[in-house]
Amino acid sequence: MMILFALLGALVIASAIGVVALRHPIHSALCLVLNLVGVAALYAMLDAHFLSAVQIIVYAGAIMVLVLFVIMLLNIKVEQPHRRGIILTLLATLAGVCFLGILAPLFYRGLRGFTDHSSKIEGxxxxxxxxxxxxxxxxxxxxxxxxxxxxxxxxxxxxxxxxxxxx
Amino acid sequence: MIPVSFYLTLAALMFTIGVCGVAIRRNVIVVFMCIELMLNAVNLSMVAFSRTVGNLDGQIGVFFVMVVAAAEAAIGLGIIIALFRSTRSLESSEASELRR
The missing domain is CATH 1.20.5 (Single alpha-helices involved in coiled-coils or other helix-helix interfaces)
Incomplete structure (x- = not known):
């Protein structure tokens, strides 16, 4: 179970980075499809079977087809690197790390009061x-x-x- | 059984990547996809919380987020096409004026 979670987590994070980092919008969109399928598998691990199916059908099936259709309709060129690009990227990454720094302690300190009712519900x-x-x-x-x-x-x-x- | 904080950490990472993407990228379609990424991160955390708390209300919330995301995709892509028609590009910095 843990190995499966680690694999899916790595897949989800890697494809999310791919969405942001890849130059061509088509590649970004395909990475996003991979990400959505990974999240659907995580839903299945959390016993949310219906949401897992809906995630595949609605997100990966309908919304992403629409996005890919628009990308191909508009025939977009590869995004040119910008002069301020490096600085902007660094600043945005820094802001992201700060944001994560705010969130992370909440998860470890704030969850102590929870009583875990796991495996009682199934979606x-x-x-x-x-x-x-x-x-x-x-x-x-x-x-x-x-x-x-x-x-x-x-x-x-x-x-x-x-x-x-x-x- | 995997602790809920693992799922939440994963969701936080995904959300952060989405935020960075919105800040870094200038192609409006990629910005749109990064918003989808953030919505998914929040959905994942809501499903994890739903299981932890022990009722289905969180999953219903995820369902409605998906509905809103579908509506957003229809409208958002329509706006992107209209933007492309009037400015001939998809750079978010090109769309600096409201009138045509």
Missing amino acids: TVEAFGELLFTRYLFPFEAASVLIMVAIVGAVMIGKRHQQGGSK
């Missing part, structure tokens, strides 16, 4: 659906309205504007 479709359609029914319906609005908004934004006059 099966049955348990998930029951909760989603009873206590979280209203947010669920609101989410469907949100998706509808997003689709209409995407169509409006993507529409070509006519010359002269807003149509």
Whole structure:
């Protein structure tokens, strides 16, 4: 179990670094797919079976296909290195390390009060659906309205504007 | 059994990489993907907490984050295409004015 976690963790971190570090957007997108699949496997290890499947179907299946489609549609060139690039990269990495330094003690000190109820719950479709359609029914319906609005908004934004006059 | 703090550390690392990516990269599509990376890091920590606390509410939260991420992808990519049409590039520094 521990070895599996270490392997998946290494995969997830390496592919996340790949997303940021690789020059070509296509390579970044493929690294992100790898990352999402790794996270889905971690969900499965955490007994969140339904979320693991949804992660693959929605994220790796739908969203990333959309992203790759846009990248190929726009035919992007490789990003040119910038003059201030090195300094900016160093500063951003420094900021990231500081941020991590703030987070890390929280995890080790703040978690001591937790009692671990591990392995009592399982995110099966049955348990998930029951909760989603009873206590979280209203947010669920609101989410469907949100998706509808997003689709209409995407169509409006993507529409070509006519010359002269807003149509 | 793997302690929850391992998952949280992994999530923190992923989130930090995402933050650095947003700061470093200038291609708006890569910035978008880094935002997805951060969302995933938060999702991972929520699933880990959900198991630790012992109820499914955290996983429901992750589900809604995924819904919002899907909506964000539709709108965000639409905006990226509109941006490319008006400026002919995807540099985030090119998009410095609001009017066309």
